[in-house]
Amino acid sequence: MGRGRQKAKATKQARDMKYYSPSTDYSALERELSHPSSPASTRFSEVPPEPDYSGYEDKYADEPEDGDEDAVDSRRIG
Secondary structure (H helix, E strand, C coil), rough: CCCCHHHHHHHHHHHHHCCCCCCCCCHHHHHHCCCCCCCHHCCCCCCCCCCCCHHHCCCCCCCCCCCCCCCCCCCCCC
């Protein structure tokens, strides 16, 4: 297939996809949105417990180490 035919086919396919409008089943959409007790909503209704991160407290502490309490950031800005 030559470049001209290939481009024409691609253009036709793009146009078909752009202007394609499938029929919408509004009653099915209404049932899906108005159904209050769907399995997905009941499955995630409870908040899961937060994991215990106390083992990482020393590793990721915000306090400076090795006596660097008075250290100033020496990076230049600008």
